[in-house]
Amino acid sequence: MTEQQREETSDDGVLTRIGQAIMLHRAGDREEARNRLHTLWHEIGPYGNAFHRCTLAHYMADTQDDPKDELDWDLRALEVAEGFLTQRPEADTGTRGGGQVADGRGPRHPVIALRAFFPVLHLNLAADYVTLDRPADARAQLLRARVWADALTDGAYRRGFRAEIEHLEGRIGAAPGRPS
Template identity: 70%
Template sequence: MLHRAGDREEARNRLSQLWHEIGPQGDAFHRCTLAHYMADTQDDPKDELDWDLRALEAAEGFVTERTDDTGAAPGATSVADGPGPRHPLVALRAFFPSLHLNLATDYAGLDRRAEARAQLVRARASANALADGEYRQGLREAIDRLELRLEGSAGPLP
């Protein structure tokens, strides 16, 4: 609410406190969500990229490949073991397109077009895996807009 009201600094301070409370061993779903929001409160584009990378790292750490003998097929995804409550994998999968899109936007803003394009490919693939609906459509439109900006811009992107 603070961030949306325009108080980025206070939002950043409070989210930082939460980040330290959760800690590196805290629930990955919560770390992903918090880092995702923390990125949006940053003033420096490099700091925003760092927080978006933390969000992706937490999300990827949350999803593991099952290789045990529980009867699951090799390569089947499950929720990682660890402290904290378990969250549906479906809820986390919905984050991936947005995480990759944010990273693409970060890289584009830092004039790192190749990395931005690579993240757009990942964003599009993960968006295509979502169920049809407004969220998926909105992500696809945002991906298309950034792709057009990347193709049409010779200088640094805003």
């Protein structure tokens, strides 16, 4: 591995590259964002930093054109996060996890970073299931999202999740076939 490759896959380099792909996506270049995230996914590999892999899969889902592909990537993000939390305790040293506090205040223990990510992972899965007309699966994911959101410290972040959950619950409630 060259010095440049080591630098590009360092904690800061990976997060920077994920951020650049997100900016491309938000600017309307979905295909280039998807290509860059795909390349980075393969560079990180299956044993790479769990926080990076989870974040990358989460954003990769947003770049998909097919709702089933989006669901697959959102499931992959959740699988990575859950897998990290269920590792042996001695593996939970922070050396494989890493993580950045959402407000940019610096690194935080990987378990804390990933736990804060669970509400959005479940909320995205619920939205995927709504899109795929699977209301029972969507409701199950919303329940999980609510549990994880309720575990967050009270504040704007938590209230935002609660509002999103309620909004999606309203969409499911308006869907045909809902039991009375």
